[in-house]
Amino acid sequence: MDLESGRNKDELLEMLWRLHEFYELTMTAFRQHDPTGIYGGYLRDFASDGIVRLEGERIVLTPAGMEQARGLVRRHRLAERLIVDVLGMRPEETEKPACEFEHLLAPELVEAICTLLGHPRFCPHGVAIPEGPCCLEAKKQVETTVIPLTQLAKGQEARIVFLNTRDPARLQKLLHIGLVPGTSVTIQQHYPALVVEVGHSQIALEKAIGEEIRVVPQHLRP
Structure with a gap:
């Protein structure tokens, strides 16, 4: 072909x-x-x-056709979400680049992007994004263990699950400093500023940003 x-x-x-x-x-x-x-x-x-x-x-x-179409639409709408939320483009500008992106995204990359964006339910045009395996797993975690970073106790370690923000500038900042899904963080202090340890670095965060970082506390990990 x-x-x-x-x-x-x-x-x-x-x-x-x-x-x-x-x-x-x-x-x-x-x-x-x-x-x-x-x-x-x-x-x-x-x-x-x-x-x-x-x-x-x-x-x-057919069932095979539904599966193929669903996966393709999921990739396209997640690509639109990525282009708006991370790159800061307007929703009306997303169609052409999203069409290019959807052909380049391997399944594991699709899941990683969905997790990075916090498992968004809708594309920038307000249309539902079909769920993937990562979304179903996230639902299970949210029901039991996922909390904002700010709710951790001092000295407590946790793993970042997703970033619950729709602010492109804020999302880019978090990505730049390494606060991405899968990263382990430890709370160093809450006051006067929220300070977390990531690897060998200490990072000060605004409380509002800490609220948008959703984590699984270490003692709650399965």
Whole structure:
């Protein structure tokens, strides 16, 4: 498969997901969203490959097709979130770079980005981001063990789970100083400033920033 065909098939999968999500998965709706007819041949390929079933007027995504489309849409919407939250671009500027990003993201990188961004539920346009394995694991942790960094006792160690901020400048600052998911931190003091130890470095933080850093305390780790 050449690069252009691969990209077109990905675009078609995303279209089918959006039709499933917001409209109806029918040939009429498909034609309305494909006025140039560019995707008709790819749709027939999808039927041959077991990605969809064509049942008269109805288009049915098979379980394999749903899984592929869901993963692709998840990558795209997380890429949009990354571009807005980390790079500081406006939501209306995200479509083209997000399309490029989604083809470059390996599964493990997708999970890492989702964790870094705090498992966002919605893309910058307010549309739901399909959950991944990391989101389900985070839900279990949040229910039992995840707390703001500021709730740790002096001398207590914890592991950063996610950063609960939507401020691009603040997120970039945290990334720059090494406060990223998976990092171990120890509280050195709470007053007059919050000071944490990361490796061999001590870092002073504003309380508001500490509230946005969510951690699993060491004594609560499984």
